[in-house]
Every structure is written in structure tokens, then in C-alpha cells.
């Protein structure tokens with residue numbers, strides 16, 4: 001067992017930390033207030049290679065491993081959740097699915113420009129009437145002579161109005177006995193005829209990000225844009241979530257760290273009853289819990305990243321990591337506001353943004369309740385992961401870097 005980060009890991013970590021500190025933190029409050037994504041964020045993430053960080057060089061990426069992806073997400077979310085959300089959808093839920101399930105032609109056509117950051121990608125699973133209950137979705141893809149015709153609406157889609165490509169899951173078999181079996185996954189170019197997108201306004205958090213909807217009306221998608229086989233949509237969606245949840249867990253770990261650092265700084269400066277508030281045991285207890293949560297969340301996501309590197313199935317470990325880290329980041333952010341007293345209740349300090357941002361991650365990519373059901377299911381023997389036709393490839397430096 002080796003707990004050391006490699007030279008490459010530290011390099012990636014430092015590069016993203018520098019970007020966040022110099023280019024994100026100074027202006028993030030302003031964009032959060034405006035409820036808009038800063039226009040330079042996606043191009044800069046592309047320029048720095050972040051949007052293709054763990055994709056093999058031969059597919060336009062930077063050739064780093066899956067642990068590097070986690071470290072990138074931790075650093076990004078320590079600055080602002082909206083940047084990590086970009087990685088969750090563009091990389092975890094979309095590009096890594098192309099790497100796992102895509103044909104060579106699909107990789108060349110879609111993965112290469114996404115990994116280079118020339119195209120941005122999103123993921124459409126949720127519908128207005130179906131979130132946790134994925135198989136309850138209503139959107140359809142009807143087979144026609146040269147492809148499929150898609151009709152339906154995807155809701156709460158991160159980067160809906162910024163992305164060029166979407167991976168969407170639609171119902172192809174209306175009569176399937178088991179509704180999970182009747183779903184298929186498609187790559188949809190969002191400039192296709194019949195696609196409209198829009199932003200959702202008035203969100204509690206991730207205000208400097210983009211969350212929206214994608215409506216599809218008689219959208220023709222060529223047969224070669226079917227990802228995997230017909231009927232594999234549910235399995236593909238779940239394997240996407242194994243990667244998306246990993247990025248959310250690593251990011252939430254970064255948010256715990258940010259809450260801890262802000263609280264330590266404030267506790268050392270603010271005085272009450274003639275001494276720094278950090279000298280009071282009840283404040284120390286809050287700080288201690290943040291340290292505990294940060295260290296535990298970090299170990300859980302790094303283990304999941306290590307398992308991905310080894311090519312081991314990690315649905316159970318990633319779910320645990322995501323559930324733990326997101327609940328813990330919400331609790332840490334709430335305590336950070338408490339440590340800041342009234343100042344924590346205003347946007348003069350970052351901690352109120354941390355609290356608003358942390359709540360979203362307890363809801364998306366499987367609510368905490370869904371993860372509790374999963375963990376209980378594994379423990380009780382009700383749930384077991386069978387082999388997939390396509391598994392996320394193990395990290396092989398020779399393949400990735402050449």
C-alpha cells in the first residue's frame with residue numbers, strides 16, 4: 001500500500017491550484033452574484049488540458065491517470081463547485097463513457113475534440129418527471145431507416161446551453177417487460193435540427209455555472225451515434241455514474257478543505273470575550289470534525305481512483321465515497337458558516353457560497369437516500385455487480401501516454 005502521490009500527481013495538482021487561485025478565486029463571487037458562468041472558464045480549462053486530463057494522448061487527452069482526475073476535481077471545487085461540475089459532466093459522464101463504450105469511429109469523431117477541449121460535452125438522463133427513477137423516463141428514440149428520431153425533454157442538465165455534444169438516454173423499446181431493458185444511449189450534437197436548450201434560473205447554488213434543459217422534437221440521429229447496443233442504455237448510464245460520482249466525491253472533498261481553511265483563518269482572527277474564537281473548545285470541535293471529514297473523504301475517493309487505475313469494478317466504493325463526501329461537505333460548510341457568525345451569513349465571505357453549493361451534490365448523481373439504499377443493498381446481499389460488456393479500461397501508462 002502506497003499513500004504517496006507521484007511526481008505527476010503533484011504536478012497536476014499544482015497546475016490546477018495555481019489556475020484556481022490566480023484566475024478563479026479573484027472573480028468568482030462576482031460571477032456567482034451575476035448568476036452567470038465566466039466566459040473564460042471553459043476555454044482556459046481547455047487550454048490547460050484539464051478537459052482531457054485523464055484521456056489517452058492518442059485520443060487528444062493529457063494521458064494522466066484516474067487519480068489525477070480526482071485531484072483535479074478536489075482542487076477545482078476548493079475554488080468553486082461550478083468548475084468541478086464541468087469535469088463531472090464533460091469528463092466523468094460523457095468523455096469517459098466514450099472511452100469505455102465508444103467505437104473507434106465514435107472516439108475519433110467525438111472523444112478527440114472533447115479531450116482537446118475544442119468541443120464541450122454534457123449528459124442528459126434526468127427528465128421533468130423522472131430523476132432517481134431513471135427507468136421512469138418518457139423520452140423516446142424511434143428507429144427509422146437510417147437512424148433514430150428522438151422526442152423528449154431532459155431537465156436539470158449541467159452545461160446544457162454551453163455544450164456541443166450530449167450523451168442522452170432515451171426509451172427505444174416501449175414494450176420491454178423490464179423498463180430498464182428498453183433504454184438506449186445516444187450521442188446528440190446539440191446543433192441538430194429540432195434541439196432547443198435553455199438555462200434554469202433561480203438556483204440555490206452553482207450560480208456561476210450553467211444548469212439547463214434540452215428539448216428534442218423529431219431530432220434525427222444517425223445510427224452510428226448509438227452508443228453501445230440498443231437496450232444497453234441503463235447499464236451505460238450506471239457506468240457513467242460510476243465516473244461522475246467519483247468526480248463529485250473528489251470535488252466535495254475539496255469543498256470540505258475550503259470550509260476548513262476558511263474556518264481556521266477566521267478562528268485565528270476573530271476575537272470574542274478577549275481572545276481568538278479558535279481558543280474556545282466548541283469552535284475547536286467544529287474544526288476537528290472538518291479535519292476528520294476531509295481526511296476520511298480523501299481516502300475514500302483515492303481508493304476509488306486507485307481501483308479505477310487497476311481496472312477493478314468500483315460501483316460500491318464510488319457510491320460510498322460520493323455519499324460520504326457530499327453529506328460531509330454540506331455539514332462542513334454549515335459549520336463553517338457557524339464559525340463565521342453573522343459574517344458567514346453574507347456573501348462578503350465565501351462560506352455561504354460553499355453551503356449553497358454543497359447542497360446540490362447531495363441531490364445529483366444519486367441522492368444520499370439512493371446511496372444509502374445501495375450500501376444497505378450490498379451489505380445485506382440484495383445487490384451485486386455483474387460484469388459489464390465494456391468496462392472502464394485500467395490505466396496503462398504505455399497506452400495512455402503514447
Ligand SMILES: Cc1cc2nc3c(=O)[nH]c(=O)nc-3n(C[C@H](O)[C@H](O)[C@H](O)COP(=O)(O)OP(=O)(O)OC[C@H]3O[C@@H](n4cnc5c(N)ncnc54)[C@H](O)[C@@H]3O)c2cc1C
Nearest residue numbers: 123124125126130131132156157158360363364365367369
Ligand atoms: C445542480 C444540478 C445539476 C444537475 N445536473 C444534471 C445533469 O447534468 N444531468 C442529469 O441527467 N441530471 C442532472 N441533475 C439532476 C439530478 O441528477 C436529479 O435531480 C437527481 O437524480 C434526483 O432526481 P429528482 O430531482 O427527480 O428527485 P426525485 O427522484 O424525485 O427524488 C425526490 C426525493 O425523493 C427521494 N427518493 C426518491 N426515490 C426514493 C427511494 N426509492 N427511496 C427513498 N427515497 C427516495 C429522493 O432521495 C429525494 O429526496 C442535476 C441536478 C442539480 C440540482
